Amino acid sequence: MEKEEKINGIISKLSFAGKSPLPDDELSSDLGFDSLSMVELLIVIEESLNILIEVSDLDPARLTTVQDLYDLMQKYE
Amino acid sequence: MILCKNMNKGKTKVLWELLESRLLQYPDSTISDEINYMTYLEIVREVDRISKSISSGQSGTVIGILCNSEFNTAIALMSLLKAKKTAVLLSSRYGENHCRKIIDFIKPSCIITDCPDNSILVNYDLSIYLVNQCRYLKLEQYPAHDMPKDLAAIMCTSGTTGTPKGAMITESNLVNNLLDIEQYFNIKQADSILIARPLYHAAVMTGEFLISILKGVDIRFYNGEFNPVRVIEVMQKYAITVFCATPTLIYHISRIVLRFSNPLPIRVIAVSGECMTGIVAELTRKAFPSAAIYSVYGLTEASPRVSYLPPELFDDHPLSIGYPLQSVSAKIVDDDGNTLAPYKDGELIVAAPSVMLGYYQNAVATSQAIRNGWLHTGDIAYMDDDGLIYIKSRKDAMVIRAGMNIYPQEIENVLKIESGITDALVYGLKDEIVGQKIMLKLVVNNPAISKQEVYEICRQKLPSYQIPDSVEFVNYLEKNGSGKLVRPKYVGAN
Numbered sequence: 032m033e034k035e036e037k038i039n040g041i042i043s044k045l046s047f048a049g050k051s052p053l054p055d056d057e058l059s060s061d062l063g064f065d066s067l068s069m070v071e072l073l074i075v076i077e078e079s080l081n082i083l084i085e086v087s088d089l090d091p092a093r094l095t096t097v098q099d100l101y102d103l104m105q106k107y108e
Numbered sequence: 109m110i111l112c113k114n115m116n117k118g119k120t121k122v123l124w125e126l127l128e129s130r131l132l133q134y135p136d137s138t139i140s141d142e143i144n145y146m147t148y149l150e151i152v153r154e155v156d157r158i159s160k161s162i163s164s165g166q167s168g169t170v171i172g173i174l175c176n177s178e179f180n181t182a183i184a185l186m187s188l189l190k191a192k193k194t195a196v197l198l199s200s201r202y203g204e205n206h207c208r209k210i211i212d213f214i215k216p217s218c219i220i221t222d223c224p225d226n227s228i229l230v231n232y233d234l235s236i237y238l239v240n241q242c243r244y245l246k247l248e249q250y251p252a253h254d255m256p257k258d259l260a261a262i263m264c265t266s267g268t269t270g271t272p273k274g275a276m277i278t279e280s281n282l283v284n285n286l287l288d289i290e291q292y293f294n295i296k297q298a299d300s301i302l303i304a305r306p307l308y309h310a311a312v313m314t315g316e317f318l319i320s321i322l323k324g325v326d327i328r329f330y331n332g333e334f335n336p337v338r339v340i341e342v343m344q345k346y347a348i349t350v351f352c353a354t355p356t357l358i359y360h361i362s363r364i365v366l367r368f369s370n371p372l373p374i375r376v377i378a379v380s381g382e383c384m385t386g387i388v389a390e391l392t393r394k395a396f397p398s399a400a401i402y403s404v405y406g407l408t409e410a411s412p413r414v415s416y417l418p419p420e421l422f423d424d425h426p427l428s429i430g431y432p433l434q435s436v437s438a439k440i441v442d443d444d445g446n447t448l449a450p451y452k453d454g455e456l457i458v459a460a461p462s463v464m465l466g467y468y469q470n471a472v473a474t475s476q477a478i479r480n481g482w483l484h485t486g487d488i489a490y491m492d493d494d495g496l497i498y499i500k501s502r503k504d505a506m507v508i509r510a511g512m513n514i515y516p517q518e519i520e521n522v523l524k525i526e527s528g529i530t531d532a533l534v535y536g537l538k539d540e541i542v543g544q545k546i547m548l549k550l551v552v553n554n555p556a557i558s559k560q561e562v563y564e565i566c567r568q569k570l571p572s573y574q575i576p577d578s579v580e581f582v583n584y585l586e587k588n589g590s591g592k593l594v595r596p597k598y599v600g601a602n
Contacts, residue, residue: 047559047563047566047575047576047577047578047579048559048560048563049558049559049560049563049579050558050559050560060567063563063567063575065333065572066333066334066335066336067334067336067356067357067360067510070336070337070360070364074363086337086340086364086367086368087337089336089337089364090335090337090338091335091337092335092337092338
């Protein structure tokens with residue numbers, strides 16, 4: 032839960048839309064991330080959570096919703 | 109300071125003859141993407157077939173190219189060059205409105221496409237030519253546009269009013285620019301280049317695609333949105349050795365490459381489209397320790413290449429755009445046109461046989477851009493004692509983000525007509541990664557309007573490359589005595 036809150040905080044900070052994200056929000060259409068800013072988002076999350084995300088998981092094409100991001104981060108403890 | 113070279117000594121060789129001679133010189137080199145694959149020899153035959161087929165219908169002389177695949181765009185472009193038609197390159201990557209604006213402005217008589225169902229084409233009464241089937245889907249009879257004979261392409265850029273500006277580029281412009289680039293750009297037949305941006309950009313059409321043909325390089329197109337992980341996968345899979353991109357894209361690629369234990373076999377990198385920053389230069393060098401890195405500069409109006417930094421100078425002068433090309437003369441001038449001494453900031457102006465004829469149907473903009481034979485770039489720059497040029501900022505309000513030219517007025521005009529918004533200011537904020545970020549300040553008369561709603565408006569009304577990075581609601585915007593917005597001073601990369 033704490034991890035998700037951190038992720039939400041980062042999304043709010045980086046997203047133009049500036050809103051608190053919901054799990055079903057789409058990263059591109061609802062929150063304004065394109066493929067480059069999605070990679071940026073992942074790297075900021077990586078630094079914030081002090082983890083090392085595998086290169087294949089940095090592929091923004093694998094992420095559609097905020098829930099996808101939560102699920103991905105479950106892999107990294 | 110002035111650097112004057114072979115002014116007005118342009119070569120006039122026909123572009124297609126030059127390309128065809130090189131295609132035949134390297135018959136086994138290839139052009140491909142995820143679906144298509146052809147050798148240079150097969151390309152010559154295909155271009156011959158399509159150019160004859162296009163010419164068989166009286167479909168006019170100014171022809172748009174709107175393909176999903178850059179491979180097909182390339183085939184269509186070469187076919188139009190051979191058929192002596194004028195190409196208008198389009199790209200749906202920047203949104204439908206962006207494309208429609210160009211079609212409405214240039215009014216091509218025919219569109220070559222590989223996607224006849226494209227919704228952009230539905231409302232136009234134009235001839236449609238299917239490039240991958242080598243036939244007209246629809247043929248309207250059109251009188252020929254009254255155009256200069258060797259007009260190869262009209263390359264569209266953004267304009268302050270929302271109407272595009274169409275730079276008229278001749279075959280001779282392109283030949284001269286290519287022969288200049290050929291002299292310094294050390295790529296060869298054994299190389300493979302990955303082209304990951306649309307040919308719609310002059311820097312990509314000339315500086316990546318056409319020059320690669322001249323050198324016999326294997327060309328691989330990457331279609332779709334730029335995704336650094338996928339781009340790197342393609343680089344690895346196809347043993348790519350040459351890559352050209354903006355500093356923003358190189359930054360994202362480099363960050364991921366540094367996670368690998370084995371370096372990519374990239375031998376040559378060319379960076380252009382926005383000011384290089386120290387952070388990006390350092391990271392690029394770290395990720396590609398043995399690559400020859402060319403920092404190059406140009407603008408659509410010069411077909412586009414104007415200068416290049418020799419790769420051996422990159423580590424010592426990473427923020428310089430180098431020296432003018434062989435047939436380009438460049439000087440830095442003040443507002444009265446006086447040439448300035450080294451290290452003095454002024455506007456960079458250039459004269460070269462690659463400078464466009466002018467803007468399509470826009471004599472006013474042409475006379476502002478080309479004065480006494482000199483193209484005014486709008487870039488504020490200085491030269492050092494050795495003649496190396498450094499770009500510092502823009503003379504106008506134009507913002508460059510991730511290599512895309514963005515005119516604030518164009519965005520402001522779109523937003524100001526929305527209900528609830530009474531005034532808007534868009535400006536660039538220096539950013540070490542993307543060059544500049546687009547900032548938006550809004551005055552609203554409806555306090556309930558949220559950032560989310562503003563974002564929705566931007567998403568619906570603006571092409572993706574124009575969507576601001578952040579929005580701030582303010583009570584008023586500062587204006588001068590004549591009621592014009594006071595724009596924050598742009599700060600460049602140096």
